Amino acid sequence: MTGADTSRAAADTLTGGPRSGRVRRPGVPLPLMLPALVGLAFLLLPLVALLARAPWRTLPDQLTSTAVWQALQLSLVSATAATAVSLVLGVPLAWLLARTEFPGRGLVRALVTLPLVLPPVVGGVALLLALGRNGIVGQWLDAWFGITLPFTTAGVVVAEAFVAMPFLVISVEGTLRAADPRYEEAATTLGASRFTAFRRVTLPLIAPGVAAGSVLAWARALGEFGATITFAGNFPGRTQTMPLAVYLALQNDPAAAIALSLVLLAVSITVLAGLRDRWMTAS
Numbered sequence: 001m002t003g004a005d006t007s008r009a010a011a012d013t014l015t016g017g018p019r020s021g022r023v024r025r026p027g028v029p030l031p032l033m034l035p036a037l038v039g040l041a042f043l044l045l046p047l048v049a050l051l052a053r054a055p056w057r058t059l060p061d062q063l064t065s066t067a068v069w070q071a072l073q074l075s076l077v078s079a080t081a082a083t084a085v086s087l088v089l090g091v092p093l094a095w096l097l098a099r100t101e102f103p104g105r106g107l108v109r110a111l112v113t114l115p116l117v118l119p120p121v122v123g124g125v126a127l128l129l130a131l132g133r134n135g136i137v138g139q140w141l142d143a144w145f146g147i148t149l150p151f152t153t154a155g156v157v158v159a160e161a162f163v164a165m166p167f168l169v170i171s172v173e174g175t176l177r178a179a180d181p182r183y184e185e186a187a188t189t190l191g192a193s194r195f196t197a198f199r200r201v202t203l204p205l206i207a208p209g210v211a212a213g214s215v216l217a218w219a220r221a222l223g224e225f226g227a228t229i230t231f232a233g234n235f236p237g238r239t240q241t242m243p244l245a246v247y248l249a250l251q252n253d254p255a256a257a258i259a260l261s262l263v264l265l266a267v268s269i270t271v272l273a274g275l276r277d278r279w280m281t282a283s
Contacts, residue, residue: 047265054262055255062259070237071245072263078153078241079221082160083168086217089161090168091210095198097169098176099184116166123162124230131158131231155232156239160221167220168213175209176202219271223264 028036055062062068097109115123131138131149141147149155183205187197203210225243232239234248242264249257 062256071240071242075242078156079218081157082221083218085161086165086168090165094169094172098173113166115163120226121230124227127231151233159227159231160224163224164217164221168217171213172209175206179205
């Protein structure tokens with residue numbers, strides 16, 4: 001046997017033979033397997049309990065009540081409006097962070113992502129201090145334009161956009177950093193302005209990232225609770241979204257709370273299914 005044959009035989013041994021073409025993966029160590037199974041059970045058990053205790057027989061009646069439809073409609077409208085606000089403000093902000101150099105960019109990025117880790121109730125209090133009737137900006141909005149945001153439907157949109165926009169900014173910024181900037185440079189060399197290059201060249205390139213970030217922001221806005229109840233209150237038909245309706249129903253009608261939770265669970269699963277090709281696959 002020659003040296004080449006010996007090397008080929010050793011390679012075949014490592015890869016499971018010349019026909020398999022796949023590397024044999026070692027077994028999972030028991031000290032890792034047990035905590036992994038416990039962690040999986042810890043995450044799945046509450047969802048299984050929710051499905052097991054769901055009032056399936058009365059579910060249609062629960063979901064067709066006027067209060068549920070009002071909360072669902074308000075949630076869908078406000079989450080969509082908050083996503084639109086996040087798109088208008090967040091995409092340019094992501095471009096600024098990804099494509100330009102300026103002093104304090106790291107600090108700006110940290111501040112942009114702060115709502116991700118900030119307790120939502122604290123975010124609601126901060127919004128009240130900024131945009132409330134006596135807030136830093138809110139007092140001028142009230143005095144000059146007669147605009148009052150707290151405890152209104154518009155306040156719901158503001159609170160949801162505040163907590164949801166960072167998801168879109170992070171997603172779009174990551175996509176921008178992965179996109180080749182030379183396409184923009186070529187467009188500007190050919191006479192296009194920076195905005196035209198962004199609109200005609202960059203935006204189509206990053207469209208998948210924008211779409212994924214929009215879906216994440218929409219889902220986050222739909223499930224927002226703390227900032228909404230602090231800044232906008234819990235008024236049926238005006239500021240009571242689905243999470244707030246779940247909280248209220250849990251105190252008086254647990255069956256209705258479970259039914260509403262099932263709706264939000266279905267929405268969450270749908271979002272994950274829609275993003276599985278981008279976020280859920282592993283090589």
